[in-house]
Amino acid sequence: MVYPVIYPTMDPLSDSMDNLVGMKRKFDAMVNQGKDETLRHNLLSDFEDAEVTGNFSRLVDRSPKEHIKFPLSPAQHYSSFTSTPSSTREINLKDAEITYHKACIVKLENRIASLQRNAEQASIEHDKEIAEIKTLRDREVKKAADLKSKLQYIMECEKTARDEVHRLEKELQHQTIESNNKFLKEQKERIEATDKAQQAKVHWKDKEAQLYEKIMSQKLKIGQLQSKLEENLKQSALKKNSSEEVATYKQKVEKLEEALLIEKKKVKDLESRFAEQEDNIITTKALKADLDMVPALKSEVEKLRQDNEGLRLNEQNTMLLEEEIRGLKNKLGQIDSLRERSAKLEVENEELKERLTRWEMKDTSGSRRPQSPSSLSKRIQELESTNASLLMTQGEMQSRINISERKVEHGEAQLQRLVSALTMEKNTSSQFTDLVKRLKRKLLLLSKERDAYKNLLDSYESEVTVNFDEEKSSQIRRLEEIVQEHKTNQAETEAEIESLSSRLAECQTQLEQAQQHHRLDNPEQQSSQQDKEAITLLREQIAVLESELIKTQQERDNLDAKIEQRHLQGDYDPSKTKIIHFRLNPFALAQKEREEELEKLREDNEKLKKRNQILEENGGMVEGITMQVEENLQKLSPSKEIENLKSQLASAEMRNQRLKEVFSKTSKEFREVCYELTGYRFDIPCANQYRLTSMYAERQKDYLLFQQNPKGEVQLLQTDFSMSFQGAMEKYLKKYKSLPLFLCHITMELFDRQTMSL
Amino acid sequence: MATSTSNCITLSGSTNLVAEFFHYGLNSILYQRGLYPPESFTHTQQWGLTMLVTSNKELQKFFDEIISQVKTWLMDMSIEKLVIVIKEVGTNVVVERWQFDIESDKTVDKDTKREVSIKQIQDDMRSVIRQITASVTFLPLLDKTCCFDVLVYTDKGLEVPTTWGETTPHFVYNSEEVRLKSFTTSIHKVSAAVAFKKSD
Numbered sequence: 024m025v026y027p028v029i030y031p032t033m034d035p036l037s038d039s040m041d042n043l044v045g046m047k048r049k050f051d052a053m054v055n056q057g058k059d060e061t062l063r064h065n066l067l068s069d070f071e072d073a074e075v076t077g078n079f080s081r082l083v084d085r086s087p088k089e090h091i092k093f094p095l096s097p098a099q100h101y102s103s104f105t106s107t108p109s110s111t112r113e114i115n116l117k118d119a120e121i122t123y124h125k126a127c128i129v130k131l132e133n134r135i136a137s138l139q140r141n142a143e144q145a146s147i148e149h150d151k152e153i154a155e156i157k158t159l160r161d162r163e164v165k166k167a168a169d170l171k172s173k174l175q176y177i178m179e180c181e182k183t184a185r186d187e188v189h190r191l192e193k194e195l196q197h198q199t200i201e202s203n204n205k206f207l208k209e210q211k212e213r214i215e216a217t218d219k220a221q222q223a224k225v226h227w228k229d230k231e232a233q234l235y236e237k238i239m240s241q242k243l244k245i246g247q248l249q250s251k252l253e254e255n256l257k258q259s260a261l262k263k264n265s266s267e268e269v270a271t272y273k274q275k276v277e278k279l280e281e282a283l284l285i286e287k288k289k290v291k292d293l294e295s296r297f298a299e300q301e302d303n304i305i306t307t308k309a310l311k312a313d314l315d316m317v318p319a320l321k322s323e324v325e326k327l328r329q330d331n332e333g334l335r336l337n338e339q340n341t342m343l344l345e346e347e348i349r350g351l352k353n354k355l356g357q358i359d360s361l362r363e364r365s366a367k368l369e370v371e372n373e374e375l376k377e378r379l380t381r382w383e384m385k386d387t388s389g390s391r392r393p394q395s396p397s398s399l400s401k402r403i404q405e406l407e408s409t410n411a412s413l414l415m416t417q418g419e420m421q422s423r424i425n426i427s428e429r430k431v432e433h434g435e436a437q438l439q440r441l442v443s444a445l446t447m448e449k450n451t452s453s454q455f456t457d458l459v460k461r462l463k464r465k466l467l468l469l470s471k472e473r474d475a476y477k478n479l480l481d482s483y484e485s486e487v488t489v490n491f492d493e494e495k496s497s498q499i500r501r502l503e504e505i506v507q508e509h510k511t512n513q514a515e516t517e518a519e520i521e522s523l524s525s526r527l528a529e530c531q532t533q534l535e536q537a538q539q540h541h542r543l544d545n546p547e548q549q550s551s552q553q554d555k556e557a558i559t560l561l562r563e564q565i566a567v568l569e570s571e572l573i574k575t576q577q578e579r580d581n582l583d584a585k586i587e588q589r590h591l592q593g594d595y596d597p598s599k600t601k602i603i604h605f606r607l608n609p610f611a612l613a614q615k616e617r618e619e620e621l622e623k624l625r626e627d628n629e630k631l632k633k634r635n636q637i638l639e640e641n642g643g644m645v646e647g648i649t650m651q652v653e654e655n656l657q658k659l660s661p662s663k664e665i666e667n668l669k670s671q672l673a674s675a676e677m678r679n680q681r682l683k684e685v686f687s688k689t690s691k692e693f694r695e696v697c698y699e700l701t702g703y704r705f706d707i708p709c710a711n712q713y714r715l716t717s718m719y720a721e722r723q724k725d726y727l728l729f730q731q732n733p734k735g736e737v738q739l740l741q742t743d744f745s746m747s748f749q750g751a752m753e754k755y756l757k758k759y760k761s762l763p764l765f766l767c768h769i770t771m772e773l774f775d776r777q778t779m780s781l
Numbered sequence: 782m783a784t785s786t787s788n789c790i791t792l793s794g795s796t797n798l799v800a801e802f803f804h805y806g807l808n809s810i811l812y813q814r815g816l817y818p819p820e821s822f823t824h825t826q827q828w829g830l831t832m833l834v835t836s837n838k839e840l841q842k843f844f845d846e847i848i849s850q851v852k853t854w855l856m857d858m859s860i861e862k863l864v865i866v867i868k869e870v871g872t873n874v875v876v877e878r879w880q881f882d883i884e885s886d887k888t889v890d891k892d893t894k895r896e897v898s899i900k901q902i903q904d905d906m907r908s909v910i911r912q913i914t915a916s917v918t919f920l921p922l923l924d925k926t927c928c929f930d931v932l933v934y935t936d937k938g939l940e941v942p943t944t945w946g947e948t949t950p951h952f953v954y955n956s957e958e959v960r961l962k963s964f965t966t967s968i969h970k971v972s973a974a975v976a977f978k979k980s981d
Contacts, residue, residue, distance in 0.1 A: 588958060590882075591880065591958035591960060591974045591976060592878075592952055592953065592956055592958060592976055593862070593864060593878060593880055593950045593951070593952060593976065594950070595861075595862075595934055595950060597937075598937065599936070599937050600861055600934050600935065600936065600937060601934075601935060601936075601937050601939075601947055602932050602933070602934055602935075602947065602948050602949065602950055603932070603933050603935060603941050603945045603946060603947055603948065604930055604931060604932045604933065604945065604946065604948045605843070605846060605847060605850075605931060605944060605945055606944055606945065606946050607843070607944065608843065608929075608930045608931060609839075609840065609843060609928050609929055609930070610866075610868055610870070610928040610929055610930040611930070612839075612928075613870050613926075613928040614870055614873070614928070617870055617871070
């Protein structure tokens with residue numbers, strides 16, 4: 024019951040004490056788990072002691088005394104309280120006691136304050152110690168972990184080593200067993216071989232004996248055989264004699280056979296001769312009959328001989344005649360050929376003349392231009408030849424002209440003569456015509472007279488028949504003949520005149536031609552001069568061209584050489600050819616190997632550098648250096664990490680790009696296909712809105728607008744175009760609630776409109 | 782022997798001959814240029830010559846791969862050149878380039894037969910191989926680690942297996958070229974040339 028009195032004053036202390044206790048407990052738990060629980064209680068109750076230090080051991084040592092001391096005063100207090108006598112003395116005593124207690128309390132309070140401070144210090148120190156210990160512990164834990172990992176690693180190594188040892192042992196055992204087996208086998212084999220060898224020896228000995236026996240027997244046999252041989256030799260001698268006899272017999276037989284054959288042949292011959300004889304008899308009979316006819320035949324023969332002689336003479340004559348005929352025919356043929364040749368030559372002559380004239384004509388035209396120097400030279404030759412020929416022809420023509428002039432003169436003279444003759448003839452003809460006229464008149468008169476006389480005669484005849492008619496008619500006939508003669512004469516003279524005038528015209532034309540020809544000679548000379556100039560020009564051009572040709576040939580050769588070089592260097596036409604190689608070729612493999620090696624060396628280098636660095640930092644005394652190096656290496660250098668990330672980023676971007684491309688391509692294809700199949704182009708002007716434009720829309724503004732609401736239903740929005748299909752909307756959207764039908768209707772409608780308009 | 786008949790050649794026979802030539806040519810170049818250790822080559826007799834053929838398994842596999850593919854291209858006449866490029870592994874610089882131009886007679890089909898002298902062809906092939914061997918005398922020494930690659934020039938439109946990829950022509954910078962001998966099977970004509978770095 025003492026505690027409740029003290030308690031309120033103790034309260035703050037107990038709080039602080041609790042803290043302290045908590046800390047201490049933790050500390051205890053960590054440091055000294057083996058200490059007694061009661062001892063700890065004692066420690067905790069020590070709040071009288073003023074000097075509480077961080078030293079734990081002192082606390083522990085002091086605590087039992089205080090434990091004994093402390094419970095005394097409350098006990099006394101308690102006992103004094105329980106007795107309660109009413110005497111003042113006691114009261115005073117008690118007061119004194121109270122004062123004492125108060126003093127005690129004050130003391131205690133001071134102590135508590137000091138303890139608090141100490142406790143705080145201790146707590147701080149504890150904290151520090153705890154932190155240190157913690158760090159120590161952490162290190163220990165790490166070390167332990169390291170050691171564990173090492174241990175594990177070593178264990179694994181050991182394990183693997185053991186396994187290997189096991190394996191090797193097994194192998195060794197196996198090998199030893201094998202080798203033993205082999206050894207045994209070999210031993211067996213050896214024993215067998217020795218057995219065999221012995222057997223073979225025995226066998227050989229047996230064989231030797233056998234062979235010896237055999238040899239002996241052989242020798243015996245040989246003796247026997249030799250005797251046999253002698254016998255045989257004798258027998259063979261005998262046989263030889265007998266065989267010789269047989270051979271002679273055979274020869275004889277053969278001879279006889281041959282004789283027989285000859286005889287047979289003879290018989291056959293005789294038979295054939297006999298048959299011939301018979302035939303001959305028949306023929307001789309026939310010949311006898313013929314012989315009877317011989318004298319008659321002789322006479323006939325003589326006659327025939329005479330005839331023959333006559334015929335021979337005839338034959339000779341005919342031969343002569345034939346020869347003559349042949350000569351004549353040859354002559355005829357020659358003449359014919361000559362004629363033909365002459366005709367041909369005439370034709371050729373005419374042709375040549377024509378060609379000449381044509382040449383002349385062509386030269387005057389001057390339109391021909393030389394195509395090439397060779398043609399030009401040819402032409403020049405031609406022209407020269409033609410010139411020469413023309414000169415000749417000119418001479419000829421001049422002579423002809425002279426001749427023709429003479430002829431013309433002659434002709435003119437003749438013409439004059441003829442004209443005079445003609446005039447004479449004309450005169451005579453006119454005279455004749457006059458005469459004819461006169462005669463005609465006379466005839467008329469005479470006919471009239473005759474008619475008159477006829478009439479008279481008729482009248483007389485009626486009276487007396489007198490024949491005057493015949494004389495008159497004969498006279499008339501004569502006169503008519505004369506007229507006819509005149510007429511023929513006139514016609515002849517006229518024909519002559521015409522022929523002469525035609526000849527004259529011919530001569531004139533010839534003359535004109537000759538003159539023209541003469542005139543044409545000069546222009547030709549001019550043209551030949553022009554040609555010469557042209558030739559010189561052309562020659563120069565040819566020379567230039569030849570030099571150019573040589574140059575270009577050289578260039579071509581150079582280029583050819585270059586092409587060849589390029590070809591040898593492996594040049595190719597990328598439009599036709601491509602170059603490929605096997606991907607896993609030795610070079611690629613070698614390079615890859617090299618790269619790998621390089622990478623490995625780099626890694627090694629890095630490791631060694633780190634190792635070096637660590638060794639330098641720690642002055643060469645480092646434990647577990649490889650571990651540290653690996654730890655360091657695991658922390659990737661930032662630049663490398665960045666590079667990795669960059670490459671990853673690049674590849675990701677690349678992938679994205681490709682996906683975009685593919686997506687845009689497929690979406691484009693999809694849209695195109697949709698347009699082709701449905702006849703509508705789908706656009707998305709803004710989110711959840713779809714614009715459909717028909718393939719057959721008349722204007723660009725004619726489109727339908729749809730919107731998708733959050734439920735996923737598609738609704739038609741009002742546009743000018745959709746308003747024009749009110750009826751269809753009523754029918755298909757409201758009645759059937761089908762958008763496809765509506766769209767189809769619009770397509771049909773627009774198509775109909777277009778075809779109508781078309 | 783590649784062909785059974787003595788004096789008649791078909792497309793497949795010609796292909797086999799040319800492929801055989803490539804096989805020995807590649808091996809000779811590798812041996813002569815010292816790209817692989819000489820002890821990794823074994824002696825064989827071919828066309829009356831002692832040839833060296835690699836016994837390196839990986840290399841053999843690579844050659845089998847290449848030659849079988851080249852055969853198909855020889856058959857359909859889509860191959861224009863076969864090039865062996867020797868490069869320095871460290872610097873990736875092309876130092877040598879052995880080029881085999883292949884001219885194919887495109888009028889030939891599977892059933893065509895040509896009268897040829899197989900012996901003549903083999904003589905020609907042998908002389909090309911001899912020239913390859915002899916060219917070591919004028920080629921510069923390969924003093925750095927080198928390795929080789931085989932390039933094939935084909936028609937642009939040709940579909941190639943996925944194990945093959947397009948590459949560059951691998952020109953030799955500042956090169957000198959030497960044309961070597963050629964041979965023809967009358968169906969395929971192969972002319973060899975070598976380009977190498979000019980010595981300074």
